[in-house]
Amino acid sequence: MKKNLRSSVKSVSKLRDALETGEGKISIRRQCELLGLNRSGIYVKRKGNGEETCENLYLMELMDRQYTQHPSWGVKRMKFWLQRKGIRVNLKRVRRLLRLMGVETIYPKPRLSKNNPEHKIYPYLLT
Numbered sequence: 001m002k003k004n005l006r007s008s009v010k011s012v013s014k015l016r017d018a019l020e021t022g023e024g025k026i027s028i029r030r031q032c033e034l035l036g037l038n039r040s041g042i043y044v045k046r047k048g049n050g051e052e053t054c055e056n057l058y059l060m061e062l063m064d065r066q067y068t069q070h071p072s073w074g075v076k077r078m079k080f081w082l083q084r085k086g087i088r089v090n091l092k093r094v095r096r097l098l099r100l101m102g103v104e105t106i107y108p109k110p111r112l113s114k115n116n117p118e119h120k121i122y123p124y125l126l127t
Contacts, residue, residue: 016042052100059089060097071106 015035019028019042032039052060062085063078073081079094 012037012041056093056097059087059093060101062087063094063098063103064101067103074105 015037019031075095079091082089
């Protein structure tokens with residue numbers, strides 16, 4: 001029964017909406033058990049709805065401008081640059097915002113399995 005219900009309702013938020021809070025015939029504990037949800041997730045209030053704060057948007061704008069000038073700068077260098085400007089920010093926040101923006105550092109990637117096209121390939125000789 002649980003597996004069939006899980007496959008028909010795809011997201012956890014829809015499952016949470018399916019709960020009947022208040023004076024229902026079935027307790028919340030039993031409803032969570034039937035839906036396959038953790039009870040701890042029912043009582044916790046969610047932080048926001050995924051929108052960024054004005055401060056984060058400002059940081060993203062600064063980092064975007066700096067990234068266009070220096071696309072080889074990574075998370076650490078971007079963090080130090082922001083701190084030199086007097087902005088208190090940590091590494092995790094910079095990394096999260098850069099990922100959210102879709103920014104990736106440009107650097108030479110390893111090409112370890114690439115053969116030299118000028119190199120002659122000698123076949124094995126079976127004797």
